Amino acid sequence: MTTFPSRHIGPDADEQAQMLKAIGYASVDELMDAAIPEVIRWHGTLDLPAAATEEETIAELRAIASGNQLSTSMLGLGYYGTFTPAVIRRNVLENPAWYTAYTPYQPEISQGRLEALLNFQTMVTDLTGLTTANASMLDEGTAVAEAMTLARRASKVKSPVYVVDADTLPQTLAILRTRAEPLGIELRLVDLDAGDPLPDAYFGLHLQYPGASGAVRDHAALVSAAHAAGALVTVAADLLALTLLRAPGEIGADIAAGTTQRFGVPLGFGGPHAGYLAVRAGLERSLPGRLVGVSRDADGAPAYRLALQTREQHIRREKATSNICTAQVLLAVMASMYAVYHGPDGLRDIARRTHDRALSVAGGLAAAGVEVAHAAFFDTVTAVVPGRAASVVAAAAERGVDLRLVDDDRVSVACDETTTEAHVATVLAAFGAAAAGAFASGLDALARRSTYLTHPVFRAHRSETAMLRYLRRLSDRDYALDRGMIPLGSCTMKLNATTEMEPVSWPEFANIHPYAPASRTAGYEALVAQLEGWLAEITGYDAVSVQPNAGSQGELAGLLAIRGYHRSRGEAHRDVCLIPSSAHGTNAASAVMAGMRVVVVACDDAGNVDLPDLSAKITAHADRLAAIMVTYPSTHGVYERGIAELCAQVHDAGGQVYVDGANLNALVGYAKPGRFGADVSHLNLHKTFCIPHGGGGPGVGPVAVRAHLAEFLPGDPLEPGEHHAVSAAAHGSAGILPISWAYLRMMGPDGLAAATGTAVLAANYVAARLAGHYPVLYAGNRGLVAHECILDLRPITKATGVSVDDVAKRLIDYGFHAPTMSFPVAGTLMVEPTESEDLAELDRFCDAMIAIREEIAAVGEGRWPRDDNPLVHAPHTAAAVTADEWDHAYPRSVAGFPAGVDRTAKYWPPVRRIDGAYGDRNLVCSCPSPEAFEE
Known part of the structure; x- marks a missing residue:
């Protein structure tokens, strides 16, 4: 019977024997004994x-999942029920074209997800009323913490005090405390309802909008007061609420932070969700994380890329201002597509329906003589029930609804997209209230007057047919593991098995x-x-x-x-x-x-x-x-x-x-x-x-x-x-x-060890095949590497002028994602083949690298000019290769179909090489108009 480890591990026994012979070892264990220092070697079997x-495994996970009791959650606190449109669930969340892609450091083969992230940034900037947003953060709490440190860097006030709204989400407060103390930042809580005064000196002010209690407050005067004191203001804003409420940017907020979870991203017991961070003009170059911008390719056509060298923008060793080296791209894509799917009118309708449900709860409570704590709220109603809060929460739980116990005297009820009239009736019954009633909205004075999501992308995909084709069109522009090998050193791009993914x-x-x-x-x-x-x-x-x-x-x-x-x-x-x-x-x-x-x-x-x-x-x-x-x-x-x-x-x-x-x-x-x-x-x-x-x-x-x-x-x-x-x-x-749980359960102790051995075998096989063409920079005992090897292109570049960038882009023409470029050593490629690629794919990569070395030799020997060869002009698009005119020193066939490329399965990049410097000088971080793409 075929086992899961044999499906996860690419090379079978015969292929492993060939690979071992090529590097001179009789078995994987012999190889590992030679490679790993005995002083750390462990010879046991994993328990x-x-x-x-x-x-x-699926049956066991079903049994575990049955221990989670589904209920109607009306707990709120930044996490809400939402409907993921099926077309997005199936074609993004459950689609390997999206979930097996890597960070878009090679932008020419990442145009689809970069466009989706540009949509995300545009959605966030439109709704917050600010000028620039990044391509997502880890969650709301960490986004707010990054906003605090951004304010510390940007403010000229020397005071270490950071003022925080007492109605901030409790989990956000916990993260702020974690982040503030080591940096010498002093948090100062202010109760806005009690009229607590602001301190004399402080570098920043954090406001929650709406508050954790559900209260919606007019923060305009506080923003003005903070600016007068030289402080920067962050507003943690609910994006769905901002379809109805005045945007933070319209009252002068400097920073907005929060989560996009309620835009179609499942609760998932806390994540993953895409947080967001947006800033006013003048702060964009201090923005941590990844930022997608618009540049141009070699033909002058608009093209997307990560801007401002955001891979390491704020990760500068001892001068670091942030350690954020990642984002939540898959979830940001889902949230952006939720906005594309619903459009501005659809989002506004969802927000109004959510608010109406909350008004019905408040009306029913008021009619029953229960005090509603706040006159102005969006989706969350806090009820004052002296001494009986716990009994109300228990009564609701018996009816299958979870409410938030604030304290002995207060209960919070949060409505969302999934809340029905029946849910409202159930909640009211738990309070002993008879029926829903009318309650005047207190939002009129803070109602939004400005437009948002005006770009055509948010109006062009109303039918599911159009949406499906848009998602397919974007994914077709990208290169992911579903197309071929991604041999990135230090990043371990290996099989993400479908069985592991299904339970999510x-x-x-x-x-x-x-x-x-x-x-x-x-x-x-x-x-x-x-x-x-x-x-x-x-x-x-x-x-x-x-x-x-x-x-x-x-x-x-x-x-x-x-x-x-x-x-x-x-x-x-x-x-x-x-x-x-x-x-x-x-x-x-x-x-x-x-x-x-x-x-x-x-x-x-x-x-x-x-x-x-x-x-x-x-x-x-x-x-x-x-x-x-x-x-x-x-x-x-x-x-x-x-x-x-x-x-x-x-x-x-x-x-x-x-x-x-x-x-x-x-x-x-x-x-x-x-x-x-x-x-x-x-x-x-x-x-x-x-x-x-x-x-x-x-x-x-x-x-x-x-x-x-x-x-x-x-x-x-x-x-x-x-x-x-x-x-x-x-x-x-x-x-x-559940993904990693399933992986470990299906691999077992022997399979896990076999995966490690095969990964090391694959790296040494690649190093051995390529060593005669590219120097392998570092090796350990007996000339062996671990699970990755560094190919040194610096001597080649010095002799021929062909750069590591040229090789990376030329690999696209051969149908590969490049290895890791110039890390940890500038001018090198770090290759990690993993255990999941079979011998045919390993050889296809090695053959491509050897063919590229022969192309480099043609440049070095003068057979191709240094400024006109298939490396310096790579990658080649279908449009370039099929153009009426061709005035290069090499033939079209070499450009588009280099040695070993399957003509029936050719991947064509959608754009030519992108000009990074132009994009940094001319920073455009939201959706350009359609006219920008006209020829």
């Missing part, structure tokens, strides 16, 4: 359940509110506990939290755990974090955000951490040493032999060892960071554990620790205590955890 079949859409996982009563979420709690236990076993740690909803947030959570540990021991002065020069920029950025000082450790000529320099840095900072952050295998793709000595040196000096888990795909089943000296790691479920990249998100970055750090793991943001929270929900992006 995990034996592999289950796909059918057994089940209502029992998709439609659970993150703050639902514990009696309704037993299934999720069981799944999380099991997954955390399995991850602890795999990594050798004692405790795991899945709360961080991205790798960057896992890094921050791990460093905060180290910080908390040192403080608990009376060593708060320990604030130095050692980071190798090869590290990903988020490492240093996370350290800065955790209140640490970055000290860079050199790497030697072989790419390893320079142990003498490490010793010198430890000696220089021994009394203040907090931690070292290292990636293992190294960022250079090598199993460093000095890792155990490194850990020992840091521990001897009183520091903690953080091992970045980005490259865990080369360790699972063969080595455990928690056993070879590390104290904490973050893991990337969107890499090693098969959650798909989704075009640049969602991700999950669990943090794993040894026992002495366990008490410092992130805690539930709604639970009181000294713990910190890094995401707005206790289990972060819980809605996609």
